[in-house]
Amino acid sequence: MTNRIYNFSAGPCTLPVEALEKARDEFVDYDNTGMSLIEMSHRGKQYDEVHHQALANLRSLLRIPDEFEIMLLQGGATLQFAMVAMNLKAEGKTAEYVHTGAWAKKAIADAKKIAPTRVIWNDEANNFARMPKPDELNIGDDAAYLHITSNETIGGIEFQEYPKTGDVPLVADMSSHIMSRRINFDKFDLIYAGAQKNLGPAGVAVVIARKPLLEKCADGLPAYLSYKTHAPKESLYNTPPVFAIYMLKLTLDWVKSVGGLADMEKRAIRRSNLVYGMIGESDGWYRCPVERESRSRMNVCFRLPSEELEKKFIAEALERGMSGLKGHRSVGGCRASMYNAMPIKGAETLAEFMKEFKRQNG
Ligand SMILES: *Cc1c(COP(=O)(O)O)cnc(C)c1O
Numbered sequence: 001m002t003n004r005i006y007n008f009s010a011g012p013c014t015l016p017v018e019a020l021e022k023a024r025d026e027f028v029d030y031d032n033t034g035m036s037l038i039e040m041s042h043r044g045k046q047y048d049e050v051h052h053q054a055l056a057n058l059r060s061l062l063r064i065p066d067e068f069e070i071m072l073l074q075g076g077a078t079l080q081f082a083m084v085a086m087n088l089k090a091e092g093k094t095a096e097y098v099h100t101g102a103w104a105k106k107a108i109a110d111a112k113k114i115a116p117t118r119v120i121w122n123d124e125a126n127n128f129a130r131m132p133k134p135d136e137l138n139i140g141d142d143a144a145y146l147h148i149t150s151n152e153t154i155g156g157i158e159f160q161e162y163p164k165t166g167d168v169p170l171v172a173d174m175s176s177h178i179m180s181r182r183i184n185f186d187k188f189d190l191i192y193a194g195a196q197k198n199l200g201p202a203g204v205a206v207v208i209a210r211k212p213l214l215e216k217c218a219d220g221l222p223a224y225l226s227y228k229t230h231a232p233k234e235s236l237y238n239t240p241p242v243f244a245i246y247m248l249k250l251t252l253d254w255v256k257s258v259g260g261l262a263d264m265e266k267r268a269i270r271r272s273n274l275v276y277g278m279i280g281e282s283d284g285w286y287r288c289p290v291e292r293e294s295r296s297r298m299n300v301c302f303r304l305p306s307e308e309l310e311k312k313f314i315a316e317a318l319e320r321g322m323s324g325l326k327g328h329r330s331v332g333g334c335r336a337s338m339y340n341a342m343p344i345k346g347a348e349t350l351a352e353f354m355k356e357f358k359r360q361n362g
Pocket of ligand 1: 173
């Protein structure tokens with residue numbers, strides 16, 4: 001396929017071309033049925049296979065233990081901000097949050113509307129330049145759960161070592177780095193992620209939750225908002241987002257075909273090293289605003305010596321087939337988001353361009 005550019009957008013993001021082409025080929029007439037998958041009953045044989053293969057792919061690739069349920073829900077990661085608080089709130093307990101940036105802030109804001117909420121770490125004064133170390137977090141005896149944002153997409157910081165929460169359930173928004181590193185499921189009780197950064201297109205969110213936690217979830221919630229509705233029905237309580245789940249399945253088929261999670265992790269390390277390496281080599285001409293040990297492998301944020309140069313950099317990169325390099329409007333600068341489907345060649349091309357741009361403008 002020609003005319004594909006390197007898409008460094010923070011989300012939705014680049015997807016494997018193999019998955020896009022397969023979807024194109026099957027789109028109008030799925031499996032010789034004379035109709036598209038998106039026109040069929042979600043209770044029929046064809047969709048049922050896709051649905052269960054999507055779940056099976058997630059389970060096998062992430063090595064999700066049997067004591068966890070996997071749910072495929074609508075409303076994005078954003079609805080999970082509210083659903084987590086609604087389902088996990090408990091009489092006499094307080095929901096605890098780690099405030100690490102823009103996405104944590106949104107999760108906290110929604111939780112506050114639903115349940116007593118406490119922020120136990122807030123790095124705003126330091127411009128969210130790093131993640132907390134485990135021993136910096138004081139988790140209360142009355143904590144209903146501790147919520148973290150394991151990769152802050154806008155600020156470009158990522159946990160390297162997760163909090164130790166003991167008996168307190170640990171909940172993580174992994175939207176922007178899921179499937180890019182191994183997850184130690186012993187540590188976590190609930191993980192959620194919007195699909196559109198690392199797993200597929202927008203329209204479906206993945207929730208992975210420990211079964212005993214689900215049993216304890218609040219009763220009396222509206223049907224869609226309750227985990228207890230979805231888990232026993234294998235996410236087929238109502239009409240699921242058929243097309244998004246199908247694309248997720250195809251994306252994960254591709255992950256499997258190229259070597260699975262271990263390969264995704266290697267690629268993430270390789271890509272981010274290329275770009276951070278170029279920042280490091282530039283003698284401070286490119287600057288990364290986050291502390292070294294918290295640097296995200298997925299979202300590499302960097303500044304140039306001036307905003308004019310940043311504008312020029314972004315425009316010239318686009319001319320060379322690299323899009324989406326503008327930092328989030330709330331923080332400015334540049335950001336290269338390199339999710340699972342970003343080819344190594346994309347990171348190489350960016351690093352070479354950074355070198356050349358500095359030579360011409362430095
Ligand atoms: C993108 C993102 C979200 C929001 O996801 P939606 O699916 O658009 O609701 C939440 N958290 C993080 C960390 C994200 O990167």
